[in-house]
Amino acid sequence: MQLPRIAVNTSGRELLHGKLDQRITEIVQESGLSLDELALDLEITEDVQQAGAPAGQALHALRDIGLGLTIDDFGTGYSSLSLLRHLPVDTLKIDRSFIADVPESAESCSVVIAILALGRSLRLRVIAEGVENEQQRQFLSNNGCELAQGYFLGKPVDADAVAALLAEQISL
Numbered sequence: 001m002q003l004p005r006i007a008v009n010t011s012g013r014e015l016l017h018g019k020l021d022q023r024i025t026e027i028v029q030e031s032g033l034s035l036d037e038l039a040l041d042l043e044i045t046e047d048v049q050q051a052g053a054p055a056g057q058a059l060h061a062l063r064d065i066g067l068g069l070t071i072d073d074f075g076t077g078y079s080s081l082s083l084l085r086h087l088p089v090d091t092l093k094i095d096r097s098f099i100a101d102v103p104e105s106a107e108s109c110s111v112v113i114a115i116l117a118l119g120r121s122l123r124l125r126v127i128a129e130g131v132e133n134e135q136q137r138q139f140l141s142n143n144g145c146e147l148a149q150g151y152f153l154g155k156p157v158d159a160d161a162v163a164a165l166l167a168e169q170i171s172l
Contacts, residue, residue, distance in 0.1 A: 004166070007041040007070060012048045012055070021061040041068035043093065047077040056087060063088040070127070075115055085122060092119050096130025096150070103139040113143055120144070 014020055020042075028035055042062060048055045059069055070091040071084075075098055094115050101108035112128070119126035128140050131150030140148055157165070 005039045005041055005068065007043050009072065010042045010044050012045065015042075015044060015048060015058050016054055020058065021065050024062070024067065025065055035066035039068070041070050041091065043070045043072040045073055045077060046071045046075075056083075059088050075111060081118075089124065091125040091127060093127045093129055094145075099128050099130040099136055099140075099150070100132075102136050109139070112140070112145075116143055116145055 010020065024035075024040075028038065031038075044059075048059075063069060068091065069087075069089040070093055071087075071089055072093045073095040074092040076095045092115060094112060098108050098111050098115075102112055103109055116126055125147060126145055127147040127149060128136075128145050129149050131137050131140065131148045131152045133152055136150075137148065137152060
C-alpha cells in the first residue's frame, strides 16, 4: 500500500547548494523505505527559476530519484512561462492570496481560472491553498480544481497526530 503524498518545503539555497538528491537518497535508505513508498513531494518557490540552468539541473536530479516537485505560492513571484514548461514539475500550488478574495473579487477569480487553465494545458496538478470557506471550495470545484488545502478542509496537526494518521493508513 502506498502512503499518502507528503510535501516538504525546500529552500532555493538548499536546492542549489546542498546536493539535495544525494542527501535525500541517503536519508531514505537509512529509513528502510523506498521513495516510491514515501510518495514524497518537494515544494519550491517559483523564484528558483531565477537561478536558471543550475536550478533546472537540480530539479532534474531530484526527479530522477523519484521525487514529485511542486511550485509553491505560484503567481506571487518571478514566473517565466518559457522556463516553466521545461521544468520537471508535477504540481502548481496557487498562492492563498488569490484564494482569499474568491469568489468576491473578479480579478482574483480571473487569476485563479487562468492558473487552473495553465496547469491543465501543461498537464500539471493544481492545488489551491488557503481554502477557508464553502464558497471558495465551491468556486474551485466549479472551475475544475480537484486539490485544495486550508482550514476549511482540515486544521494543522502536530507530528504525533500525523504519525497516527499515517499508521492508520498503513493498517487499512
